Amino acid sequence: MTKDKREKSCLHITATVVKNTRLCSEHYSLTLKNDILANTTKPGQFVNLRIDGRDDLLLRRPFSVAMTRPAQSLFEIVYRVVGQGTRTMTGLSRGKKVDLIGPLGTGFHLPEESTNCLLVGGGVGVAPLWGLAAQLSKKKNRIVALLGFRSSDKVFGEDIFRKLRVETIVTTDDGSYGLKGFVSDHLGKVLNRPIDHAYVCGPNPMLKTILPMIRKAGIKGEVSLEERMGCGYGVCLSCVANIIEDGVVEKKRICTEGPVFDLEHVVLSDEP
Amino acid sequence: MNPDLSVDLCGIKLANPIVTASGTCGYGRELAQFYDLSVLGAFTVKSLTLEKRAGNPTPRIAECVSGLLNSIGIQSQGVNHFIEDELPFLRQQNVPVIVSIAGNYADDFPRIAEILEREEGISAIEINISCPNIETGCGFGTDPEMAGRIVRMVKAKTRIPVIAKLSPNVTDIRMIAQSVEKNGADAITMINTLMGMAIDIDTRRPKLGNVIGGLSGPAIKPVAIKMVWDVYQTVRIPIIGMGGVLTWEDVIEFILAGATAVGVGTVLFRDPWVVFDLIDGIRKYLTERGIGRLDEIRGKVVLPGKRD
Numbered sequence: 001m002t003k004d005k006r007e008k009s010c011l012h013i014t015a016t017v018v019k020n021t022r023l024c025s026e027h028y029s030l031t032l033k034n035d036i037l038a039n040t041t042k043p044g045q046f047v048n049l050r051i052d053g054r055d056d057l058l059l060r061r062p063f064s065v066a067m068t069r070p071a072q073s074l075f076e077i078v079y080r081v082v083g084q085g086t087r088t089m090t091g092l093s094r095g096k097k098v099d100l101i102g103p104l105g106t107g108f109h110l111p112e113e114s115t116n117c118l119l120v121g122g123g124v125g126v127a128p129l130w131g132l133a134a135q136l137s138k139k140k141n142r143i144v145a146l147l148g149f150r151s152s153d154k155v156f157g158e159d160i161f162r163k164l165r166v167e168t169i170v171t172t173d174d175g176s177y178g179l180k181g182f183v184s185d186h187l188g189k190v191l192n193r194p195i196d197h198a199y200v201c202g203p204n205p206m207l208k209t210i211l212p213m214i215r216k217a218g219i220k221g222e223v224s225l226e227e228r229m230g231c232g233y234g235v236c237l238s239c240v241a242n243i244i245e246d247g248v249v250e251k252k253r254i255c256t257e258g259p260v261f262d263l264e265h266v267v268l269s270d271e272p
Numbered sequence: 273m274n275p276d277l278s279v280d281l282c283g284i285k286l287a288n289p290i291v292t293a294s295g296t297c298g299y300g301r302e303l304a305q306f307y308d309l310s311v312l313g314a315f316t317v318k319s320l321t322l323e324k325r326a327g328n329p330t331p332r333i334a335e336c337v338s339g340l341l342n343s344i345g346i347q348s349q350g351v352n353h354f355i356e357d358e359l360p361f362l363r364q365q366n367v368p369v370i371v372s373i374a375g376n377y378a379d380d381f382p383r384i385a386e387i388l389e390r391e392e393g394i395s396a397i398e399i400n401i402s403c404p405n406i407e408t409g410c411g412f413g414t415d416p417e418m419a420g421r422i423v424r425m426v427k428a429k430t431r432i433p434v435i436a437k438l439s440p441n442v443t444d445i446r447m448i449a450q451s452v453e454k455n456g457a458d459a460i461t462m463i464n465t466l467m468g469m470a471i472d473i474d475t476r477r478p479k480l481g482n483v484i485g486g487l488s489g490p491a492i493k494p495v496a497i498k499m500v501w502d503v504y505q506t507v508r509i510p511i512i513g514m515g516g517v518l519t520w521e522d523v524i525e526f527i528l529a530g531a532t533a534v535g536v537g538t539v540l541f542r543d544p545w546v547v548f549d550l551i552d553g554i555r556k557y558l559t560e561r562g563i564g565r566l567d568e569i570r571g572k573v574v575l576p577g578k579r580d
Contacts, residue, residue, distance in 0.1 A: 011306070012545065050542060055518065056338045058489050060542055101544075228331040230342070231541035234302045236295075237318075237344050238333035251326055251347055256302075269329070 011104070011233075013037055013047075017096040018074060020089075023156035026080050027124060028090060029066070032098065035073040041065045042107030043132035044224055044260045047077065048232035050099040051085045060101065061085045062229050064128035064201075064259070067160075078127035078156070104232055106260045108132050108199055108222055114140040115196035118219070119166070120183055120210060122148045122202025126157050128224055132199055137164045141197075145169065146190055148206065152177035184209040191217040200224070200263065208268050215264065223263045225254050242267040275558035276565040277551070279313065279532050281510050282433045282458035284368050284395045286313035286533060288551050289523065289566060293514050293537030294319055294372035294398060294437070294461075295344065299358035300365060306544050309365040311551070313533055317354070317362070319374035319400045322384055324350045329481035334470050339491030340538050341468050343482035346374050346403060351384050355391055368395035370435065374403055378412065382425040389430040397432050399423065402439030402464035403486075413439040413448065413464070420451035433458040435512065438503075440492075441467050445499050446506040453507045460503060461512040461535065463496045488538040490516040497529045504530025504571050518546075520553020530571040 015034035023029050037047065048060040063077040079086050092098065108128075111117070117136050119129045126147050136143055143166040149155045150173050161168040170178030171186055179186055183202075187210055198214045198221030200207065207223060214221060230236035234256035243252040244265045252258065277288040291314040297303050299317050309315050327347030334341040349357075351373070362369050371394050373384045381399055388394055401413035401422055412418050419436065426434050436452040438445060440463040449460055465486025470479040478484075496515025504511060513531025517523060518539050526534045539546050554566065563569060 056490075057335065058338070058340050058538055058542055059333075059335050228333050230333045230340075231544075233305075233544070235298045236333065236342070236541055237298075237327065237347050238330075238342065240327070240330060240332070240347065 011101050013100040013102060014097050015100055017092050017094055017098060019094065020092045023078065025153040027078055027154070027156050028081065029076055029078050030089065030092065031074055031076045033073050034075070034100075037065070037100070037102060038068050038073045038075045039070045041068050041075060041103040043135055044107035044128050045103040045105050046232075046259065047100045047102030048104060049077075049089075051088050052096075052098065054085070054088055057085050059230060060232060061089075062104075062232050062255070064224065065103065066127040066130045067134065068131060078124060080124040101232060105255055105258060108224070108260050110135055110139060111141065111197050114142075116194050117141045117143045118190060118195045118198045118221075119143060119145040120187065120198065120200045120202065121145070122183060122206040123150070123154070125202035125224070125226070128201050129199065130157060130160050133161055133164050133166050137166065143167065144190060144193070144195075146171070146183050146187060148172075148183035148202065149177070150174070182206065182209070184213065187213055191219070195219050197221050198263065204268060207266075211263055211266065211268065221263045222260050223266055224259045225261060225266065226259070227254050229255055231255070242269070273559055273562070273564070275555055275563060276567075277554060277558075279566065281314070281512070281533050282396070282435075284314070284433065286368060288313045288554070289527065289531075289533040290547050290550055291370070291512055291533045291535050292316050292540070293535040294370075294400065295346075296537035296540050299354065300362050301358075303540070303544055304365065307548075309367045311547060312367050314368040314370050314395065315362065315365070316370040316372055316398060316535070317358070319346050319348065319372040319403065320351045320354050320384060321346060321348045321374050321376070322351060322380045324348065324353070331479065331481050334479035334485070336468075336470055336487065336489075336491065339468075339487050339489040340541075341470055341480060341485045341487050342465070343480045343485030345482060348374075351387050355387070359391060359393065363393035369393060370396045370398050372398040372400050372437070374400040378418065378422055378425070381422050382429045385426045385432075385434075386429040389432060394432055396435050396459070397426065397430060398435040398437050398461055399426055400437050400464070402437050413437075414442050416447045416451035419448050420455035423452045423457045424455040427456040435459040435461050437461040437464055439464050440495060440499055440515075446502050449503040449507050453509050457509060459510045459512065459532075460507065461514065462503060463492070463499055463515045466492050466495065488516065490518050492516045493522060497525055500526060500531050501529040501573065517550075520550045520557065523550050523554055524557055524569070527566065527570055528573045532570065
């Protein structure tokens, strides 16, 4: 009897590992096969992955979908090895099954007609901009991407943007690759060009400096936010952000109302 | 043979003993996108407060070894929002609804109960006198006299059955249980989270924005089992036992310790569908042992020197 009711379980996905490769010193790319996810996930949406065989890890791990290849039923996530969950993931080999909930959250909105787009990514936040760049370039948008990493050994994804004929500027904090400094040090120059839409994803300290710059330049856009997440589907209220709605600041769930928000609406704590 | 899993919780008929724990499944809409809520014994909503509450700063959650530390701080839209926007949906789900309430002041509890009393479709009111994440939360539930007083005030305002949710952060939980029973509580939910703290050694900052929080998950299950067993021997009112349930074996353990129904919470974050495995597992356990009704094993832990 209970079995029949379980059938309603949409969003509960089993995907098969196709490839799990190291991109740089701390980032890995995991390519997975599942027809539904590959065909329905929009850039900016995420999946919540269960760490198989680790009953002691009580939470799934959320990852934005970096790229989809619907024709081959493939999609790709990029993960940074930071703890026990992601360390366990490095052992996922071809053919293994992974248990996912997804696609979750809102995605980026593409401009209705072709425009000049700016993508700004920091660290693992570069990943969700891959799929976005692919969609934007298909729609004939002109794209410049500004990608920031801590050092040369942590740079990834540059080739993908270049392949999409995106003008790609890479910065490293220590200058060991590309331009030296934070993305914020080089953003000003880029903002002098004609830009219509900005899409941003990266750590909160980066957002705190660059969101005011983009707003001041009068550019509309969206930002994908990150916060420590519990359930990923809206019940635990862990991953909230301050979002202005009708002039009032409200706590919104990043997993459900986000992770992508209008950058005009985001209020970061102690923002200058 | 199809064993009878139904339980009578202070007059409320539950199809099975599985109850969602307050604060782990919102007001039901999110779980309902995965399955019919009618598979549950009962659904407990996130604690309602009189007025809107913003909750605590982020990060609000930190994973520990086999446990989860949280400090959400009862982010709530308030009781009136619940009645207008959430309760009509829950009424249609064909599942008993337990409404959890919380307050900044003792007087908030009867005021919320008075508002809920006018509404149809509420099977029980659970009074959360044990939330560790709001200033006064634990204070209400750690003092037997205060806990009893709040139960009495709520009972005076409503005919809906009243369940007291107890805190484990006390010296002797039996004293609190006795006090709420004496003051008219119809049932007890236990346990709420254990107070805890975790520190990031790189940044030297607490892992929670609120510094301290409440620990849930399998790490606390033995504490919960022991406390349910203590209280089962002390009071006559039924107990909704909870704390760290992951599997159907855990559910059986709580029933053997004396729980009438069993709550699931933290596990839903990882596996919202786990309730099907729990129900199937209990049924199989009873079937294999030729036990016709779940009621038969309640409190039937076999102690040393006793015969089963």
